[in-house]
Amino acid sequence: MKMSFHIDVMIQTLIVASRYIWVTLWMSGSALVIGGILGLGIALIRYLNVPILAKCCQWTMPIFKGTPVVLLILGMYLIASKTFDDFAQMMHWTIRFKDFPMMTIVIVALSFMAMINSSEIFRGVFQAVKPGQLDAARSLGMTRNQLIIRILLPQAFPAAIPMLSNLFIQLIKASALASMVSVVDVFSAAKITAQQNYRFLEAYIAVAIVYWGLSVAIEQVTGLYERLQAKKFRRMPL
8 A cells, every 4th residue: 555645735734833932931831940940949958958848849849859850740640530520619619620721730740850950950060160269268257158149159150051952842742642631733723624534644744844853953053152152251351
């Protein structure tokens, strides 16, 4: 049996899928911001060895690391479907689970993924800061908050940007699981189109092109940032 490939169908599916790029970017971008902030907090707690909290993070992080994103999405969906209506009624809310935006579940699940990965990114960047800088800051009488704001964070963010961009790409790819809870994104839109014309190969190639395009765009922006940073350091006087 000879398989035919229709490029016009692929282009049509590509156009349809491209309309939902904003959904994919919104879910992934929101998760990166939320998870990045939480991950930064966890990294600071572990790096500064905050009593009790550092140990809690040390024991709980491996549990989150071993949990697949698909399990988080489905688990949160099932828990919300069973408990949200009762909780909303108790809080005297008018919203019910059938009105609940499923995108929120995906963003929360992806935020867990971003939190885990970004905490390791920031912790690695913090450990690259020379101890002598911290000792000098303490000798000048800086408090812990001043040390974080003036020493750690200014060095952490520029160094973490390339790794955070890779994390953003991972979140974009993981957001394809949103279709499991009825969120229409790039992948889901292409799949729905394929179910109408039974041209799945063309649909999957079209959606792959969208993801490749997004990845290339993010890498180009990151590369531009790295080149600007390199020029900045070359201009700094020794």
